[in-house]
Amino acid sequence: MKKTLLLTALLSATALGAQASELKIGLESDPDALDPDKSRTFVGRIVFTSLCDKLVDITPELSIVPQLATAWETSDDGKALTMTLRDGVTFHDGTPFNAEAVKANIERSKTFDESVRKSELSSIDTVEVVDALTVKFNLSASDATLLAQLADRAGMMMAPSALSPDFASNPVCSGPFTLTERVSQDKIVLDKFAGYWNADAILLERVTLVMIPDSTVRLANLQSGDIQIVNQLSATDAAAVEGNARLRFANITGLGYQGLTFNGANGDKSNNPLGQNAKLREAFDLSIDRDAINQVVFNGLFTPASQPFTPASPYYNPDFPVIKRDIEAAKAILAEAGVQTPVKVQVQVPNTPVTLQLMQVIQSMVAEAGFEVELVSKEFATLIADASVGDFQISQQGWSGRVDPDGNIFGFVTTDAGFNDGKYSNAEVDRLLREARTISDPAARAERYKAATAILAVDRPLIYLYHLGWLYGLDAKVQGLTLYPDGMLRLEGVSVTE
Known part of the structure; x- marks a missing residue:
């Protein structure tokens, strides 16, 4: 938090000298449909923050x-x-x-x-x-x-x-900018809307969002000055940014999580061992070492997770802390279930180096318990589209988080909800989460969420891996940027000095 406050103070200082008219931002993937009603991607929300x-x-x-x-x-x-x-x-x-x-x-x-x-x-x-x-x-x-x-x-x-x-x-x-150009898998160009109601706060004439899935390439573009902001800097690149006098590293704790969604009832691909057996999902879960993932893949910058709410949230259920790896218990569950090992399963994963590394680590971990994971790498918008129609067995995807706890859970686990890709359905979970929506008292709401997460901890329609931290690499010329826990880049008052 101290780093964030210091960054805000530094970047809010009045820029000296002339201002550049364009800001270039490196995104980790291409957004899906630029329609707020259809959109499911985090990077899409970043575009919408300037557009709508x-x-x-x-x-x-x-x-x-x-x-x-x-x-x-x-x-x-x-x-x-x-x-x-x-x-x-x-x-x-x-x-x-x-x-x-x-x-x-x-x-x-x-x-x-x-x-x-x-x-x-x-x-x-x-x-x-x-x-x-x-x-x-x-x-x-x-x-x-x-x-x-x-x-x-x-x-x-x-x-x-x-x-x-x-x-x-x-x-x-x-919004403050209009869409000028979109080239799929390449870039989105936004230009300032002269008729914007708060136009005086918009100091940039153009924003170009460049799609760069490879985190190493994003860093290289930042170092060369071809882009001024790296959205979702790789944790392993933070030291390189901090050691460069031209650049600045910034981070803030987010509201969301990354996890694994299981297909339990969405089409033919739900007919797989883990999709149909919660005990096998438990064994898979027990095979994963979340602390090791955080250290190996994320340099300790993220927070291991086993539920949709962070430990700091009043809606967190302390009865279900982060799951500790237990290979022997996982093997015992497989033996009791009488399944033939290795249990084969396919996991779709976004085609970015970090997510591929994450799943390769998990692939190795669960193999020790008796699971054989095939990784299917996909461009993120394709992965999301395939998830919605049930073209997956397990999907590695996450959620950027919402201010209200309902936003982190309701849409993913209630019957027929918009993000319930695995088609999980439990009448008691539906009842608890619908009741929580109608209650304004935080303590009473927390009771419902804790009861619902207790059921989900057994059923495991999805398992949570870690809570997100938003990591940024910035050119020191970027002025006036304030970080938000939702990970959105709000550009009011932002400028780039020449």
Whole structure:
């Protein structure tokens, strides 16, 4: 935290000399669809942060603050949320942002066939236009999570004039930058939107996001000055950045996790030993040494995990601490199950060096217990698409984390939720997590989450490996950048000196 505060102080200083008009950011993978309703990738959210404003945003301290909505109030019974909207906002195509636009966006997110936002907005029954700058969400039940959902893709506002199934090919929002060019697997170019409501805070004329899956190549591009920010710096490259006077290393603890999702009921590929047997998943889990992974792959910069909430969260269940490796126990489970070893299973993994190294380490670890893992490397957007349709047995993927605990669990383990790729279904988990959404008291909510994580610790529809830390390499010329626990790069006040 001290490093983060120091970095913020240093980068917030007034830049001396002329400012460059363009910032180049190296991303670790190519985003999926540039449609907030379809999007599932972390890097996609980084693009949207510059492209599509939301109804509300967060502070570095995780408080909800105004963005396109300037004020809001919840009814006494918790079943209505009324928002006052910012006046004078226009979309990139010049059409006005107003309550009708909010209504069109929310209704699309709830009804569009390809929307993965449905579960996030399921509490909204109807959207009422009170007047041009006032919108009222009538809820089927009190929803403690709704504001946090509206601080992410569910709250991103698209121009109603551009809404179509093909929105991603020409996204039109109201953010500080517009899409100029997208070259798949190469780059995304954004240019400043002159009509932005907060244009004075945007000092850059252009932002270019360059897709560089290889962390070594990203570092080389930073060292040469071809890019000014490395998003997701490899942990093993942190020392090289810290030792370079032209560069700066920065990190902040994140809200999310990385893990392994098992296909239990999503198509033919669910018919595999681990997909159908929770005890075999337990044996697989016990074969993994999370502490060793953190040291070997991440230089000790991340936090081992066995549940979706960090130990610092009030929703963490202390009855299920990080699992310690126990090869003998894993072997005993396989013997008791009477399965023939090695138990063969296929794991799809993103095609980046770090994730490949992670899975190669796990591949070696679980082999000692009697598992034979075949790794299938895929470009990340392809991996996510394949996961959604069940074209996997185990998928190595994670989640960047959300302010509200619901965002780290509900969409992944409730029946038919948008990110429940393995099609896990447990009526008691559904009941507990739906109840948690309706409760505002943190202690009462925590009881539900702890009960749900106790069930998930047995069923293991997915297993958690580590909590994320956001690691950045920056050119010292980058000024004014503040780090956020959600890992998003907010560019208000950011400049690059010549």
